[in-house]
């Protein structure tokens with residue numbers, strides 16, 4: 001392998017994501033090529049340096065703020081089809097654009113596709129429901145098994161970065 | 167400790183304290199994910215609240231097949247993207263590879279001046295800002311949120327191979343942009 005090919009694999013190499021053959025050939029190349037070995041150390045320094053980004057602390061009132069909003073939400077928002085109509089304001093440019101998109105869609109596809117993913121024209125609930133459906137479809141038993149090597153489903157304290165690629 | 171799924175199922179059954187527990191676990195992670203993505207401190211708290219409101223509202227439809235954090239970060243990504251998109255309403259998502267935050271410059275010019283004045287983290291933020299959306303998101307999810315390649319692929323709706331490519335390409339670009347800081351024993355090195 002030449003240096004270009006080696007560099008293509010260095011990210012995976014430093015994340016421990018290569019098979020033993022590739023690993024061996026990279027290690028033997030790095031042993032003799034100062035260019036690639038310094039590139040590897042730069043790349044690893046970069047990866048560590050990313051941790052220098054600052055974190056923000058949640059508003060201490062974040063929970064009570066949330067429950068206040070959730071309570072208001074429940075009163076004014078009846079979930080369902082009509083909830084997005086509420087948010088529509090007369091906007092003829094948008095209406096024109098939507099009509100064009102509609103027209104083109106009908107011509108192009110002939111039918112309505114349930115998979116219209118243009119988020120802007122969907123209510124939050126519809127969007128989130130679609131996400132759920134997609135996820136359900138995407139996660140087969142097989143992939144669930146694959147996921148299992150990353151630990152229990154709950155993630156829990158994992159969110160700040162101990163279970164993944166570090 | 168109860169799993170996220172158990173808590174989500176309790177929420178679904180009407181137990182709000184279970185949802186508070188979920189928020190205690192994940193709020194800070196989501197907040198910082200949004201903050202790193204949008205670079206806007208002031209809005210991040212509102213957006214994080216919106217993410218959890220959406221999750222809460224969808225609780226009745228929740229089924230335990232999906233990993234909770236994957237779902238959560240997918241909604242957080244959508245909320246962040248929608249927010250950024252509103253701010254850049256004339257740029258399409260695919261084109262929107264730059265200027266996603268408060269930083270106006272898309273080029274990272276590492277002049278001597280900047281080197282001595284700016285802190286490292288500002289440079290990292292600037293460099294991250296120049297990455298294409300998906301490379302930035304892939305690095306953020308893998309590196310900061312600790313998601314696996316598979317989970318990141320679910321969030322970004324792409325293949326695991328694509329996630330690896332995004333992480334790799336993004337990482338190479340960052341190395342090139344921040345090179346003066348990365349050389350061992352170099353002028354500005356570690």
Ligand SMILES: [Zn+2]
Pocket residue numbers: 002003006029033034035036037
């Ligand atoms: Zn080489």
